[in-house]
Amino acid sequence: MGLNLTPYILMIIIFKMKIGIDIKNCSECPHHLATPYPTSDSFERAEYWWCKADNEVAPNLDAEKQRLSLKENGILLNLKYIAGYVEWHDETPIPAWCPCKIKKK
Ligand code: SF4
Numbered sequence: 441m442g443l444n445l446t447p448y449i450l451m452i453i454i455f456k457m458k459i460g461i462d463i464k465n466c467s468e469c470p471h472h473l474a475t476p477y478p479t480s481d482s483f484e485r486a487e488y489w490w491c492k493a494d495n496e497v498a499p500n501l502d503a504e505k506q507r508l509s510l511k512e513n514g515i516l517l518n519l520k521y522i523a524g525y526v527e528w529h530d531e532t533p534i535p536a537w538c539p540c541k542i543k544k545k
Contacts, residue, residue: 489522493539496520
C-alpha cells in the first residue's frame, strides 16, 4: 500500500499561488492598521494609517514615536507609515511603494 501524496502536492501548489484582489484603498487590505491620531479636539476621529507588510522609519518625529510605541510589545515586527490625520471621507491612495501592488499589464 503506497503513500498518497496528491493532497500534499495540491496544498503546495495552492500556497505558492498568488491571490490578487482589487482594493480601492489600504483600509480594505489585511496588512492595514489604523490607530487614533491624537488631537486636542475630542470630536475629531482622525487616524494614522500604517502598513504591516513593510518596515521603515516614519517621516516625522510624532509619527515615529507612535510607530515605535506600536512596535514596542514585539507583536508587530513591521510597520510603515502610510498617512497621518486620515478622516473617514478622505481618499487616501494606495502608496506607490506598496509591497503587494501588482502591476497590471
Ligand atoms: S501599502 Fe499595500 S500592503 Fe500596505 S496596507 Fe496598503 S495596500 Fe496593504
